[in-house]
Amino acid sequence: MSLAKRIIPCLDVDNGRVVKGVNFVDIRDAGDPVEIARRYDAEGADEITFLDITASSDDRETMVHVVEQVASEVFIPLTVGGGIRKVDDIRRMLNAGADKVGINSAAVARPEFVREAAERFGSQCIVVSIDAKRVSAQGEAPRWEIFTHGGRKATGIDAVEWAERMVELGAGELLLTSMDRDGTKIGFDLDYTRTISDRVNVPIIASGGVGNLDHLVDGVIKGHADAVLAASIFHFGEYSVEEAKRHMADAGIEVRL
Amino acid sequence: MSKTVAVIDYGMGNLHSIAKALEHADADARVDVTADPARILAAGHVVFPGVGAIRDCMHELESTGLREVVLRAAAERPFLGICLGMQAMLGHSEENGGVATLGLIPGEVRYFGDDLADAGGTRLKVPHMGWNQVAQVTHPLWAGIDDGTRFYFVHSYYADPGDAAHRAGTSEYGRVFTAAVARDNLFGVQFHPEKSQKAGLQLLANFLGWNG
Numbered sequence: 415m416s417l418a419k420r421i422i423p424c425l426d427v428d429n430g431r432v433v434k435g436v437n438f439v440d441i442r443d444a445g446d447p448v449e450i451a452r453r454y455d456a457e458g459a460d461e462i463t464f465l466d467i468t469a470s471s472d473d474r475e476t477m478v479h480v481v482e483q484v485a486s487e488v489f490i491p492l493t494v495g496g497g498i499r500k501v502d503d504i505r506r507m508l509n510a511g512a513d514k515v516g517i518n519s520a521a522v523a524r525p526e527f528v529r530e531a532a533e534r535f536g537s538q539c540i541v542v543s544i545d546a547k548r549v550s551a552q553g554e555a556p557r558w559e560i561f562t563h564g565g566r567k568a569t570g571i572d573a574v575e576w577a578e579r580m581v582e583l584g585a586g587e588l589l590l591t592s593m594d595r596d597g598t599k600i601g602f603d604l605d606y607t608r609t610i611s612d613r614v615n616v617p618i619i620a621s622g623g624v625g626n627l628d629h630l631v632d633g634v635i636k637g638h639a640d641a642v643l644a645a646s647i648f649h650f651g652e653y654s655v656e657e658a659k660r661h662m663a664d665a666g667i668e669v670r671l
Numbered sequence: 672m673s674k675t676v677a678v679i680d681y682g683m684g685n686l687h688s689i690a691k692a693l694e695h696a697d698a699d700a701r702v703d704v705t706a707d708p709a710r711i712l713a714a715g716h717v718v719f720p721g722v723g724a725i726r727d728c729m730h731e732l733e734s735t736g737l738r739e740v741v742l743r744a745a746a747e748r749p750f751l752g753i754c755l756g757m758q759a760m761l762g763h764s765e766e767n768g769g770v771a772t773l774g775l776i777p778g779e780v781r782y783f784g785d786d787l788a789d790a791g792g793t794r795l796k797v798p799h800m801g802w803n804q805v806a807q808v809t810h811p812l813w814a815g816i817d818d819g820t821r822f823y824f825v826h827s828y829y830a831d832p833g834d835a836a837h838r839a840g841t842s843e844y845g846r847v848f849t850a851a852v853a854r855d856n857l858f859g860v861q862f863h864p865e866k867s868q869k870a871g872l873q874l875l876a877n878f879l880g881w882n883g
Contacts (some may be wrong), residue, residue: 417802419801489867489871510687536723670802
């Protein structure tokens, strides 16, 4: 009897519709968020994450309604990331039925925001997203740096040090996305996931690069992730969440079946 | 006849999901999310939720004047504490340097510890977050739910009732801990039934059908 590793389908939502970027650039339409969330729930998803990639603030209101609708009929944990910049953004999402919010660029702009958010709402609902690229040369000790603006802007911040700082400030969970791998389907950056997972005492979600079910297994076994997040392999029907869980169970990983 | 369930709104966490889950669990239930003492005490069933830190929880109960209302509701009708609400039902919590709680069920709320490990020596992270199995102790609220079913947890502290007879379920995370408490008309769960899919809805339906 022990805690199950989690599988988290991620839905990128733009103005109320689910889309998925490849390397954060190309966008394909994959459908209605409520319908897709309902399907993932039925297949046994352990949580669902919504990434709001909408640019305008008008459309952010749409996201609140999406969360409200999903939370009214899907009874598993829901996380919303994207555009969370103020304490009030968090309150609105939690009131709409989200259980956790993902904070990314707002933390880079002002790390104290993470402390304020955790003090106000509790660490259990503060997920800090860390988007990083490997910046070390071949043969060097691996090093990753935080990038913002969809991977276009380097910050000079070391990702491992950043992860430790975010946990000190009150992050209850870290979502690690390798921007080198995102959309590539060649698997997680396992060194990145493992290095940070071994360094901090909060759960780690691995993200970025899943192309097949072995990648999910590797994320847990080799990457030491507590949860694995994937988008496109589920949206386009390549695999169901249930198949993914059976595959992980067959590899000896404890999952909720 | 419709039955009313009050969800006590004392400012500790969003109650949208709990209200929706109760409505789904029992179509006949009239769910009232409220801070109004009269409405809480008029309801046949009372749900006492909560997320966050215990000091804030007790502070909110005092400042809203709801502490006495909670105690009165707990004295006489089916009462369900969830997560921090369940922890507040015990006598004392280690969190925030030590906080006296409601004392509905004797016992202490303790921290998991920073050096938690499983039987194989693998370090376990805190908070305990995710789906874990619950071993049941016979109680009407488990009806229709298989022993060992997984529920969704997220917490760093756990209840340790002084009397083992008040344990209604246990789970394991580095140690065996109490996942559910029960005493007479009181039931409390550390996990989130409103986020535990079918099993969670079944537990809520059982609660609404329970006479305590």
